[in-house]
Amino acid sequence: WGRVPSAGAEDGGLAQPYDQIDRAVPLALDGSTRGFLQGVLAVDQSLRVKTGTQVREPLRLRIGQGFDLTRYVPAANKLGDPEPVLRDTFARLSASAGVLNAGGLVRLDPRSGRITQLSADFAIDDGKGNALYARYDDILTTSREALAKGDSPFAQGPDTLRRPLDALVGGVSRETPGLPPAERSQALIAGARLKLGFGLGVRYEALVQPLYQDQITQEYKPLAQQTLGVSYGPACDCWRIEGVVTLRRDIGLEFSDVNVSVAGVGSFGSGG
Numbered sequence: 001w002g003r004v005p006s007a008g009a010e011d012g013g014l015a016q017p018y019d020q021i022d023r024a025v026p027l028a029l030d031g032s033t034r035g036f037l038q039g040v041l042a043v044d045q046s047l048r049v050k051t052g053t054q055v056r057e058p059l060r061l062r063i064g065q066g067f068d069l070t071r072y073v074p075a076a077n078k079l080g081d082p083e084p085v086l087r088d089t090f091a092r093l094s095a096s097a098g099v100l101n102a103g104g105l106v107r108l109d110p111r112s113g114r115i116t117q118l119s120a121d122f123a124i125d126d127g128k129g130n131a132l133y134a135r136y137d138d139i140l141t142t143s144r145e146a147l148a149k150g151d152s153p154f155a156q157g158p159d160t161l162r163r164p165l166d167a168l169v170g171g172v173s174r175e176t177p178g179l180p181p182a183e184r185s186q187a188l189i190a191g192a193r194l195k196l197g198f199g200l201g202v203r204y205e206a207l208v209q210p211l212y213q214d215q216i217t218q219e220y221k222p223l224a225q226q227t228l229g230v231s232y233g234p235a236c237d238c239w240r241i242e243g244v245v246t247l248r249r250d251i252g253l254e255f256s257d258v259n260v261s262v263a264g265v266g267s268f269g270s271g272g
Helices: 144-148
Strands: 038-051 054-068 086-097 100-109 114-125 131-141 183-195 200-208 223-232 239-248 252-262 266-271
Touching: 223 252
Parallel strands: none
Antiparallel strands: 038 054, 054 086, 086 100, 100 114, 114 131, 131 183, 183 200, 200 223, 223 239, 239 252, 252 266
8 A cells, every 4th residue: 555644743753644634734743733824915906898788807917925924823833933924926817808718827936036836828719619728837846856755745836736725825835955956847738629510529638748758768758648528419408428538648548437417417427
């Protein structure tokens, strides 16, 4: 089964959370939970256009700043803690025009001055079952070499990926002395959906990791996964069934899912 960290403190070590639920709140060194006080301050500015009775929002800009004020909370036993208060500074821009929607996000660690996340996305959707979409992410992460040497996967990166379930922000992003520095992880997801005649539909999606390199052969293999789905639904559009095949890097082609969607009920599926 491999090594599973114990819940609580190990002999001579720090507290080891068992899973995502166990680390939902911050832990003290002995494994006990402690209080915290956090906040995110954001300002929204939007451009709205009214045509008749309809109101559109072509542009929206959100700028925000995360805070961790736990050091000032007596109940958390953190008085005098030297950790900085500021967490990620972020900005999100959304734009729409007709069938086109696009957006961009940047997150910055004010302590190190590094960009922890840079993302962009767009979608063209005619509302009739035909769509073209893509999303690109460039994220600062703990390197694979550091993880292999015992570093935490939550040591580096944007707050949204490192924060516990019940927290608004993550801990201080820092590099562990003596371990390899953080690295950037990039991913591009692109896909399309088409609604054909006779109730048929088809969709395709590709996941590309531009920086991925095989650790053994040192060969670059950017194409991580391809997915093809073929579906059928009657003219009433009250239900739809879909079969999905997936081609994964170094694994091959496999029949992966059967999905059923029922209008007003939802969707469910089964892996192959």
